[in-house]
Amino acid sequence: MTTLAPASAKPTPSAPTAPTLEWVNKLVSFDTTSRNSNRPMIQAMADELAARGLSPVVLPNPEGTKANLFATIPARDGSVTGGIMLAGHTDVVPVDGQDWASEPFSPEIREGKLYGRGTTDMKAFSGAVLGVLPEFLSRPLLEPLHLAWTYDEEVGCHGAVALVRELDAWGIRPRLCFVGEPTSMRAVSAHKSSQLYRVTVSGLAAHSSMTPAGVNAIEYAARSIAFIRSLADDYRISGPFDESFVVPYTTANVGVVSGGAAVNTVAEKCEFEFEFRTIPCDDPKSFISRIEDQIAILRAEMQLENAAADICMTxxxxxxxxxxxxxxxxxxxxxxxxxxxAEETVVYATEAGIFQRAGIDAVVCGPGSMEQGHTANEYIELTQIAACEEFLHNLAVHLSTTERNEQR
Known part of the structure; x- marks a missing residue:
């Protein structure tokens, strides 16, 4: 039986403290759109951790253009094994084509809300962690506290995958993990998977008056897309279902298509990108194997028309x-x-599933709402940042409360 330190009974402040707000503003001012480097922001955070007496480790990607950041506040006995990890990502989605009322990377407070790209998703959480850091450092922790920030969450969670490999190599496995994605500070115990693929079709160009001489890449791509839609319809109609989700079944979406050169030319090239999101009880391998089988059928048909034609999925x-x-x-x-x-689910994916697969018990809990994430004029209510600070304060108390009786 695990006895947990209760949450503070005092009312949550209506506004964040000055140190936290300063850090949130600073982090939002870095344009860490996924196509850009996050290294300047990572360095600013690493410098703060080092100035506080920690030993942060910057972990670059293979190209050296981006990096993860990891640091540990040891337990009072010096231990760095087990413990609790606070995890966040540093990249944000683009603002291209969005109509903003203020500069996206110049945070601005209006009517109790902080506006800027990444305020909700998810730099407010990271700013709160840095703002509350002195309190964690001032307490004799019964178990270590790990701090982790990653790159490329918005484009496939590549940084988290690399971080897990590093932690395994170091022999560090946190006992628990809080991923601070926006959940309005409610605990999220489940989310769907996210699988992204590109299909590339290579046909044979010909004049449109001589269609039998060519292999139309667009037409074979269209057949692939129609098949993916038919699979999505099957899941929507027949399940399996998980009614805890707003959309209680596995979904699929084709989001990008490009191909062809002219209307009077049989298209030589076409490619498209699609994703599918499975509910926890549904195996992603089953979905993708059905698409792979269909791709193999289409490849054989194409190569009957011309042996050089091909279709592949990446x-x-x-x-x-x-x-x-x-x-x-x-x-x-x-x-x-x-x-x-509360115990809730969300339909978007996070790094929590990666950490769970690595043997770390994970939950998603952070300030703000994803309804504001990725949108023009993205904002977070100041009360949500304050609530996150209160959560972290309670965690600091919990980690240093000797009366706890926990099973490890």
């Missing part, structure tokens, strides 16, 4: 779902620290 990213099964210790602690016994 994975772009795979983010595993977060399952509500497991020890549920992270969920119970999040509920205790927020003072809210």
């Amino acid at each position: 994975p772009l990213g795979a983010v595993p779902g977060l399952s509500p099964q497991g020890t549920r210790a992270a969920l119970e602690l999040a509920q205790a620290l927020t003072g809210n016994d």
Whole structure:
């Protein structure tokens, strides 16, 4: 039986403290759109951690253009094993084509809301962690606190995958993990997976008056797209279903298509990108194997027309779902620290599923709402940042409360 330190009974402040707000503003001012480097922001955070006496580790990607950041506040006995990890990503989605009322990377407060790209998704959480950092450092922790920031979450969670490999090599496996994606500070125990693929079709160009001499890449791409839609319809009609989700079944979407040169030319090239999102009880391998079988059938038909024709599928990213099964210790602690016994699901994917696969009990809990994420005039309410600070304060108390009786 695990006894958890209760959440603070005092009212949550209506506004964040000055140090946290300063850090959130600073982090939002970095344009860390996924196509850009996050290194300047990572360095600013690493410098702060080092100035506070920690030993941050910057972990570049193979190209050196981006990096993860990891640091540990040891337990009072010096231990760095086990413990709790606070995890966030540093990249944000583009603002291209969006109509903003203010500069996206110049944060601005209006009517109790902080506007700017990444305010909700998810730099407010990271700013709160840095703002509350002195309190964690001032307390004798019973177990270590790990701080992790990653790159490329928005384009396939590549940074989290690399981070897990590093932690495994170091022999560090946090006991629990809180991923601070926007959930309005309610505990999320499950989310769907996200699988991204590109299909490339190589046909044979010919004049449109001589269609039998060519192989139309657009037409074969269209047949592939129609098949993917038929699979999505099957899941929508026949399930399986999980009614805890707003969209209670596995979904698919073709989001990008390009191909062809002229209307009077048989298209030589066409490619498209699609994604599908599975509920936790649904195996992504089953979905993708059905598409692979269809691709093989279409390839054979194309090569009957011309042996050089081809169609292939390339994975772009795979983010595993977060399952509500497991020890549920992270969920119970999040509920205790927020003072809210809610257990929710979300349809978007996070890095929590990756950490769970690595043997770390994970839950999603952070300030703001994803309804504001990725939108023009993205904002977060100041009360949400304050609530996140309160959550972190309660975590600091919990980590240094000697009366705890936990099963490890």
